[in-house]
Amino acid sequence: MELTQEAIQNLRQDYRSATLSEEEIEKDPIDQFSKWFQEALAANIYEPNVMTLATADSYGKPSARILLLKGFDQKGFVFFTNYESRKGKELLENPQASMVFFWAELERQVRIDGVISKIDESESTAYFHSRPKGSQIGALASPQSSVIPDRTTLEEQVKILTKTYAESEVPKPGYWGGYLLEAQHIEFWQGRPSRLHDRIVYDLVDGNWLINRLAP
Numbered sequence: 001m002e003l004t005q006e007a008i009q010n011l012r013q014d015y016r017s018a019t020l021s022e023e024e025i026e027k028d029p030i031d032q033f034s035k036w037f038q039e040a041l042a043a044n045i046y047e048p049n050v051m052t053l054a055t056a057d058s059y060g061k062p063s064a065r066i067l068l069l070k071g072f073d074q075k076g077f078v079f080f081t082n083y084e085s086r087k088g089k090e091l092l093e094n095p096q097a098s099m100v101f102f103w104a105e106l107e108r109q110v111r112i113d114g115v116i117s118k119i120d121e122s123e124s125t126a127y128f129h130s131r132p133k134g135s136q137i138g139a140l141a142s143p144q145s146s147v148i149p150d151r152t153t154l155e156e157q158v159k160i161l162t163k164t165y166a167e168s169e170v171p172k173p174g175y176w177g178g179y180l181l182e183a184q185h186i187e188f189w190q191g192r193p194s195r196l197h198d199r200i201v202y203d204l205v206d207g208n209w210l211i212n213r214l215a216p
Helices: 005-009 029-042 086-093 121-128 133-141 151-164
Strands: 050-056 062-068 071-073 076-082 096-103 108-118 176-190 198-205 208-213
Touching (some): 029 108, 062 076, 076 086, 076 108
Antiparallel strands (some): 050 062, 108 176
16 A cells, blocks of 8 residues: 555544443442453453553653553552653653553553652562563663663673673662552543544542543
């Protein structure tokens, strides 16, 4: 297919796999997320914990990237990263973020907005040492989001650290750890025919979740 503006405009899919109604949803959005996440697992979706994380600096300039969700419960949603990366610096300036999950095979999307805080250092350390050793070395070797002269420089640093810690535990760097997003707004989107999608939104108001339907 020739890549033209018209060809791009004509890309469309009519969604028909499921529905989402107020009668069938859970009263708590974390329970609803858990239900959908388990269904994504059951559907053998490739990396169902893949999400887009959007942040903004103190001027409101946004940025987004793909990350992996590493846990969730009633307290919130957890991910890990380099605190000195661009997202880490933005979260320090503006501790709010949005997560988006898109499970194309199920024609579903979940959007989560909330406030960000670092998780306990002991939890970050425990998770760091649960990772493959190569990933630990990578976190130690990479000055994430910083300019480097070439890939060889990075690979040489990995070789040095691999040799250094060949017979010992890799120390978790102080600039690496986890964040918790405490949700304040969660939207569940189910694709429907003719773009008349189902959108159910939960808003946290005075400690209680209010549920509403949004127009598609």
